[in-house]
Structure formats: structure tokens, C-alpha cells
Amino acid sequence: MIIRDAVPADLPAIRDIFNDAVLNTTAIWMDAVVDLANREAWFAARAQQGYPILVVVDEANAVVGYASYGDWRPFDGFCNTVEHSVYVRSDQRGKGVGPLLMRALIERCKAGGKHVMVAAIESGNAASIRLHERLGFITTGQMPQVGRKFGRWLDLTFMQLILTPERSAP
Ligand SMILES: CC(C)(COP(=O)(O)OP(=O)(O)OC[C@H]1O[C@@H](n2cnc3c(N)ncnc32)[C@H](O)[C@@H]1OP(=O)(O)O)[C@@H](O)C(=O)NCCC(=O)NCCS
Secondary structure: OEEEEOOHHHHHHHHHHHHHHHHHOOOOOOOOOOOHHHHHHHHHHHHHHOOOEEEEEOOOOOEEEEEEEEEOOOOHHHOOEEEEEEEEOHHHOOOOHHHHHHHHHHHHHHHOOOOEEEEEEEOOOHHHHHHHHHOOOEEEEEEEEEEEEOOEEEEEEEEEEEOOOOOOOO
16 A cells, blocks of 8 residues: 555546445535546645645555545634545445554644644544544544434534644744
8 A cells, every 4th residue: 555645637536435425424424426527626726835745555546545634614813723534435444544644644744834634524434433543543523413414413523633732822
């Protein structure tokens, strides 16, 4: 497995991983799948902001997972905080790909001068909560019934990691 920055040729595989999560999980609170143009616009927006999209590829250069981050909230005061996402192809979960991606993303985030990473996780997503706990994230928010999917209410758990605890506010 190799981790590298995503390139446009990776976007069909990223779209497929994203759409599988839309259709089969509560990781993404959307009902409808997206097309390639949607992922191209996302890729361009991340590039324009200077934010990374990392992929893990197998020996055949096929994408088996990806991770990225964007601004948490669009106000000046939140400019040192990001919200990230991490997705592993369904047939590759439980093999350590998620932790691999997250460790690389945390390093990129630190190098990019950010202070806090936020994960917004559906409260029943035990695999994601465990993954984040192992990486040092702590739970800082619980929001019952703020979403709905598959005919039921969804609760949201916020977890965060302070990357540079010793740093003074700019
Ligand atoms: C959450 C996710 C990123 C974790 O990545 P991963 O590569 O599966 O992470 P790990 O290999 O460390 O597995 C995490 C845990 O889930 C378990 N697990 C997850 N999927 C599994 C599967 N299909 N088969 C077996 N175990 C699985 C692992 O055993 C492990 O449990 P453990 O910590 O008790 O050992 C990945 O499962 C995923 O992409 N899920 C769907 C999308 C999603 O929820 N994204 C996060 C949104 S906040």
C-alpha cells in the first residue's frame, strides 16, 4: 500500500467509494449519489484552498481509501480548525487502511499550520469512533437526533484533536 496525493485520474474510484458510503452507511448524511463532476468540483476546491486529498493505492494503483479536510466553519475565527473525512473501500475495511490514512493526514494538517482537527461522526459508527480514539481524539460533543437517514433519527458525535496544544493563539 502506498499513500500519495490524489490526482484527477483517482476521482472515479473516489466517487465510487463515496457513493457506496451514501447508499449503504450513515457516514454521509446524503440520500442521492454524486457524479464525477461533483468530485471534480470538490477536488478543484480543495486544490484552490491548498488542502490535501490523500489516497491509499494498492500494487495496481487502485484507490482503496482516501482522506481529506476542509474548513470547519466559514468565519475568520475558525481558520485554524478543520473538519476531515476518511473513507475506506468496503472490501478493505478492518485492515488498518483508515489509521494509515489518518496518521498521514494529521501530519499534513500539522505541517499546514492548523491547530485543531474535528471529526463529525454518526454516533453508531463504532469503527470510526474507535479509530479516532486510538489516534488521540476526544469526544467533545453529542447532538441527539440532528439528522435522519434510512427512516430513523441520527445522532452526531463530535471528536477533536488539538494538534499543537502548546501554541499561542495568533
Ligand atoms: C471508519 C473507517 C474509516 C475505519 O477504517 P478501517 O481501515 O476499517 O480501520 P481499522 O482497520 O482500524 O478498523 C477499525 C475497526 O473497525 C473494524 N472493522 C471495520 N470494518 C470492518 C470489516 N468490514 N470487517 C471487519 N472489521 C471491520 C475493525 O476490526 C476495527 O476494530 P478494532 O478497532 O476493534 O480492531 C472505515 O471502516 C470506513 O471507511 N467506514 C465507512 C465510512 C466511514 O464510516 N467513514 C468515517 C466517517 S466519520
